[in-house]
Amino acid sequence: MAKYSVENEVAVIAVDNPPMNALSHHVRKSLLKYLKEAESDEKVTSIVLCGDGRTFPVGADIKEFHKSVSKLGPTILDIVDALEKSKKPTIAAIHGNALGGGLEIALGCHYRIAMTNSKVGLPEVKLGILPGAGGTQRLPRVIGLDNAMQWIAYGGHHSAGIGASLGLIDRVVPQGGNIREHAILFAKAAVGKSLGQRRLSNISVPDAAKVESLMAKHLKEVSKKSRGALAPIVCLQVIKSSALLSYQEGLESERQGMFTLLASSQSRAQIYSFFAERQVSKWSVPGVTNYQNAVPMKVKAVGVVGLGTMGRGIAICCLRAGKITYVLEMNTKAQTAGVKYIRGYIETMRKRKQINDQQSSMMNNALIPVDNYNGLKNVDLVIEAVFESMKIKKEIFKKLEKVCKPSAILASNTSTLNIDEMASVTKRPQKVAGMHFFAPAHIMMLLENIRGEKSSPETIATIMDLGKQMRKTTVLVGNCHGFVGNRMFAYYTAESSFLLEEGAYPKQVDDVLLDYGFAMGRFQVGDLSGTDIGYKIRRERGLTHKQQPAGTPERKRGDRRYSPLDDFLYEKGRYGLKARKGWYKYEGSRTPIPDPEVRKMIDDFRKRHNINPRHISPEETLQRMIFPLVNEGFNVLDEGIAANPWDIDMIFQHGYAWPRHTGGPMYYAYTIGLPQVLKVIEERWKLAGASEPHWKPSKMLTWLVEHHGNPDINDWIKLYKERKSQPNSNL
């Protein structure tokens, strides 16, 4: 709804639709009604539009998209038109955020004033759509084509100050000011002034002459940054119309673009992703606890054990979250290097204006290097981030148990190992949990938190809350080898090596993944993170070919298929980008170049094993990489390791750079259709057999297909759990 009042001849229309004042159908109706009322009231000389509560409207109601209600009039465009055509000056009074349709109605107003700490932007592209209420045509007219392309095709949020410097915001109200009072004064002063040039649809695009070169520049950038995504390209094409066509024609091009995007599977996937991101914070452990009833502990001081790559990144996350951060590294050289890195990073953030001088000195003061375990006696929570070895981790947990306060939570940054086994060496298993950060920890958005069998509700709530304070997409999962992400991902990597054995080369596989939308292929990623990492993990598990007793078949471990190609690569000193050679070679740049030496290694291997290489189609490549991962995703759901499919999808989007416009592996499977996915898995299972158990069709997937075909992704868990809980279910 909206509220209406008249103060000192100024009509004030305040959108009142908590929490974010989204422009839902009932709000649009009420806005238009009050606009008409203000227009016809002779005592009213000007009109202020604002938001009640937290913010100015943040856009269309995203829940309405893909539903018939979004088409019900009045549309946001009707409101924008009414504001612009008004004979009385209209003023948008912005506090909080003016985003999407919210900024579009502000663009319909003749003037815009904003609180200094407010943010403006057109982020629709992140939802796979475009600004559909004239934003693609008005914004370039006021901030220029180049800026508008940047704002709309990337969907960033911008400060009111930046908006003012570009002519979008007419006045910035300093902190502490009352936006409503300022707007009323501004509105009074605007009465009687000409509105002609204030109507943005009347003016022309200032840098229209540069349209072709700007198009080329931005198209090149978005194709690189958002590979495979439709929305940024359509946004640019539609913005181009603002430079070449009349306002009305441009609006028609915007309408067509919106239809195209709304009809695409990408917009559905991205809107799903928007809600999934928010949904994961509403965690629950069925029958035990959930985000509503568990109370997090207050965490003032955190300890980080180990100052390698992971430890450094984690320490930066803790400092950014305002924690006193004790970093324990007993090797003096490693400690000096680690602390230097962290302080250097703080300085970089300061120089980039991501933090101010005061925040930078607070972070530097909060960083406390220690060189023995006693130094951790005051921390509320400690995260160990040492090498992935159960033996070493258990020793560390025993030491932490002795020195840390009884109330302290002991967490491990393990990426694969059993949390309960670590908890078993302490007297406080209820205080033990996993906090799996992804490298580089201070950059990657994902935190995969692992609840142990005995982790208490308070412990779970605390690690979830800490993730939120670090501004990470924080997902709660259960305990098993590799948890959710690495457990599923293992099959993606395994299949990629099998594909090499059978006929593909690294670039061929990577190209298929790039076409799918990944920023990098599996082998490029391997080189970037270092082929030594995987090798050391396999060695820890006794899997590398050098560890096998004489006579062990090269392509088997126990009764399972195994590809030793990754081991051979490491043993040839091809550690990846850092060694300038891995799956590819690198000649003075980070560009991967296919290397005849790798090709020969693969060819020799095939000859030795009498493998007749065959052509593997892009379709087969993609299915072999992604479907085992999906199949394992259903096992993960069946076992309750992940609570919902969107938990898995968020792990892959934010931890493994899965292309957002496909939604994630589980949503992608839903888009393809579960029956089709199962059919391929079943065919492959027949071919591969017991030595490749990752092709064994998941019980949950099979049951869903048999009984429901391709049910809505939101219903998977409900349908399956209902059936599973029945006494005769056999599931």
Ligand SMILES: CCCCCCCC/C=C\C=C\CC(=O)SCCNC(=O)CCNC(=O)[C@H](O)C(C)(C)COP(=O)(O)OP(=O)(O)OC[C@H]1O[C@@H](n2cnc3c(N)ncnc32)[C@H](O)[C@@H]1OP(=O)(O)O
């Ligand atoms: C063929 C048919 C034709 C159809 C014609 C269509 C014509 C279209 C015309 C115009 C179209 C305009 C397009 C848009 O405007 S799309 C929306 C653009 N805006 C956004 O994308 C902003 C989305 N929101 C955010 O980014 C954040 O919420 C933010 C504003 C930055 C605040 O962040 P934070 O403080 O972290 O709060 P939360 O994100 O947790 O949000 C709190 C709850 O509010 C819900 N929410 C937020 N925004 C919306 C929204 N626009 N619509 C619906 N709901 C929204 C969010 O889900 C949270 O809900 P919950 O607490 O239940 O999780």
